[in-house]
Amino acid sequence: MTSAPSVPAEVPVPAQERAAVVAAADTGVYRHLVLAAPAASRARPGQFVAVAVGDPTSSAMLLRRAFSVHRADPVAGTVEVVVAAHGPGTAWVCARDVGDVVDVVGPLGTGFDLPASGRLVLVGGGYGSAPFAWTAASVPAGVVVDAVAGAGDAERLCDVDGIRAAVEATGGRLHVTTDDGSAGRQGRVTDALADLLAEPPASAGTATGVAACGPMAMLAAVATTAGRATQGSGRPVTVQVAVEEAMACGIGICMTCVLPVRGADGRTRMLRSCTEGPVLDAERVRWDCVGAHGASVPADAVGAPEGGAA
Ligand SMILES: Cc1cc2nc3c(=O)[nH]c(=O)nc-3n(C[C@H](O)[C@H](O)[C@H](O)COP(=O)(O)OP(=O)(O)OC[C@H]3O[C@@H](n4cnc5c(N)ncnc54)[C@H](O)[C@@H]3O)c2cc1C
Numbered sequence: 001m002t003s004a005p006s007v008p009a010e011v012p013v014p015a016q017e018r019a020a021v022v023a024a025a026d027t028g029v030y031r032h033l034v035l036a037a038p039a040a041s042r043a044r045p046g047q048f049v050a051v052a053v054g055d056p057t058s059s060a061m062l063l064r065r066a067f068s069v070h071r072a073d074p075v076a077g078t079v080e081v082v083v084a085a086h087g088p089g090t091a092w093v094c095a096r097d098v099g100d101v102v103d104v105v106g107p108l109g110t111g112f113d114l115p116a117s118g119r120l121v122l123v124g125g126g127y128g129s130a131p132f133a134w135t136a137a138s139v140p141a142g143v144v145v146d147a148v149a150g151a152g153d154a155e156r157l158c159d160v161d162g163i164r165a166a167v168e169a170t171g172g173r174l175h176v177t178t179d180d181g182s183a184g185r186q187g188r189v190t191d192a193l194a195d196l197l198a199e200p201p202a203s204a205g206t207a208t209g210v211a212a213c214g215p216m217a218m219l220a221a222v223a224t225t226a227g228r229a230t231q232g233s234g235r236p237v238t239v240q241v242a243v244e245e246a247m248a249c250g251i252g253i254c255m256t257c258v259l260p261v262r263g264a265d266g267r268t269r270m271l272r273s274c275t276e277g278p279v280l281d282a283e284r285v286r287w288d289c290v291g292a293h294g295a296s297v298p299a300d301a302v303g304a305p306e307g308g309a310a
């Protein structure tokens with residue numbers, strides 16, 4: 001699949017650091033934390049940090065929790081996260097306030113491949129939209145960024161004002177969807193994405209890329225929608241997805257986060273989404289083997305047990 005040339009990106013080296021919470025606020029159902037973490041502040045859009053939670057002698061709190069970087073500022077030495085209380089680990093993070101100190105490892109994983117020209121459409125579901133104001137502000141001049149931010153309801157939309165301002169600064173627009181219609185258009189992010197991709201490009205030859213972040217089912221639906229748009233218009237749409245597979249270590253050791261991904265040679269391998277992702281080429285992910293509770297090993301994957309595996 002052809003794509004616009006991208007901006008060469010330097011890969012920052014991760015480090016473990018004790019990070020003071022320098023600002024904290026509740027916004028909708030989310031807790032927004034600004035952490036003084038100079039190493040993690042060198043993150044690129046799409047990368048994540050892993051935060052140690054609570055009492056490490058409690059088995060429920062043993063593992064670090066992964067959070068996408070909402071924004072990073074290497075000059076201020078800060079990294080920001082937006083967290084939804086889900087279970088014990090995220091509840092602990094959401095209870096942090098100014099002056100608390102958290103143990104952070106980052107920046108981790110791969111970032112988005114930002115285009116050097118053309119059009120980029122950002123698609124976020126719930127807190128999956130967290131990195132997108134920063135992503136839109138990071139593209140080179142001349143790239144037009146549109147965005148679709150969706151959620152179950154208005155309270156679960158994330159950083160709508162920040163994303164709107166950042167995409168409008170590039171000449172693009174933000175489209176909001178909610179499942180219940182409590183804000184924006186009632187429906188799924190893919191409804192708005194399909195309409196956006198059906199629009200003719202501003203000029204002939206303008207490449208369109210999509211970058212998406214959200215629940216796995218949404219990412220699979222975004223890949224399908226972009227595939228249909230490519231077939232319908234004959235204009236290829238490349239899709240990068242920041243996957244959110246369960247990550248126990250975040251640094252490539254434990255293999256809890258593996259996903260089946262087709263390589264350039266056409267063969268499927270189980271890749272660690274924490275180190276070889278979380279940003280992956282959607283066209284290469286074997287969505288047929290990815291479920292709500294993790295991925296299965298396709299029978300034709302390199303190294304798959306005889307007769308396939310569950
Ligand atoms: C790359 C990435 C980016 C993410 N970004 C965000 C974000 O920006 N904002 C946000 O709110 N959430 C984000 N998440 C989801 C967040 O990491 C989970 O909601 C969180 O780990 C859940 O922990 P919990 O203790 O609250 O919940 P629970 O699911 O109740 O945890 C229960 C048990 O599961 C274990 N466990 C928890 N998480 C994992 C895991 N990842 N792998 C293996 N075992 C685990 C815990 O040890 C615990 O014992 C992201 C996840 C990933 C992988």
Ligand code: FES
Nearest residue numbers: 250253254255274
């Ligand atoms: S989370 Fe441990 S290898 Fe990816």
